Amino acid sequence: MGSIWRRIRRWLLRVLLGLVSLSVLLVAALRWIDPPWSAVMLQRLVVEGVPQAQTWVDLERIAPAMRLAVVAAEDQRFPDHHGFDTREILAAVERRLDGGSLRGASTITQQTARNLFLWQDRSFVRKALESWFTVLIELLWPKHRILEMYLNFAETGERMFGVAVAAEHYFGTTAAGLSPRQAALVAAALPNPVRYRVDSPSRHLLARQAWILGQMDNLGAGHLQRVSPPRPGSG
Numbered sequence: 001m002g003s004i005w006r007r008i009r010r011w012l013l014r015v016l017l018g019l020v021s022l023s024v025l026l027v028a029a030l031r032w033i034d035p036p037w038s039a040v041m042l043q044r045l046v047v048e049g050v051p052q053a054q055t056w057v058d059l060e061r062i063a064p065a066m067r068l069a070v071v072a073a074e075d076q077r078f079p080d081h082h083g084f085d086t087r088e089i090l091a092a093v094e095r096r097l098d099g100g101s102l103r104g105a106s107t108i109t110q111q112t113a114r115n116l117f118l119w120q121d122r123s124f125v126r127k128a129l130e131s132w133f134t135v136l137i138e139l140l141w142p143k144h145r146i147l148e149m150y151l152n153f154a155e156t157g158e159r160m161f162g163v164a165v166a167a168e169h170y171f172g173t174t175a176a177g178l179s180p181r182q183a184a185l186v187a188a189a190l191p192n193p194v195r196y197r198v199d200s201p202s203r204h205l206l207a208r209q210a211w212i213l214g215q216m217d218n219l220g221a222g223h224l225q226r227v228s229p230p231r232p233g234s235g
Helices: 002-029 039-048 065-074 084-098 109-116 124-140 143-153 163-171 180-188 203-219 219-226
Strands: 156-158
Touching: 002 065, 039 109, 065 109, 065 143, 065 180, 065 203, 084 124, 084 156, 084 203, 109 124, 109 143, 156 163, 163 180, 180 203
Parallel strands: none
Antiparallel strands: none
16 A cells, blocks of 8 residues: 555656656746737637637837837736735735735736636636746746736737727727837736726726826836847947
């Protein structure tokens, strides 16, 4: 009987090591390979039976205002932290203890891990996997690649993912052509882009847009310098 349990433990250990190795290889490969879809998109396709719209666009072809808007709205310490914003986590816990929600504790890296690799629910298993993939992403990708992935796979409307599709659908322009006000409006809807309609903004959404524009002014374009792609020939 003891030998059977030892075999089972060895088998489970091999499976675990195999899954860990596979996840590392997957994240490492996606540093250079642009994925055609995300796990959330595939989940929606299976559940709804309807294709999800997404168009890949390189970070250099996304308006700087759009890049700054999502950082201002979702994760202002994104250039500085290593995947987890401890200050925001503690603040979120305090809000929860006071009867509020945990909204605002997830960084752009955590949201990228969740959107790209995992399914949508609030289970402990998914949260543990989100933390694991967050660590891998921060170890293996530069910041500008994380932001690029986020901007391409964040949900921006009903059956819509990424800022390129949002720019075309809402404003008839490209991701590069988004104005600061348009970018701030897209970013304002990110908590729930199906509920908060960019094409029919509520008073709450417009107020959040104004707040994000103010935060963009406070942060300034230089805030993104450390998470911008290196220029050709810069070494």
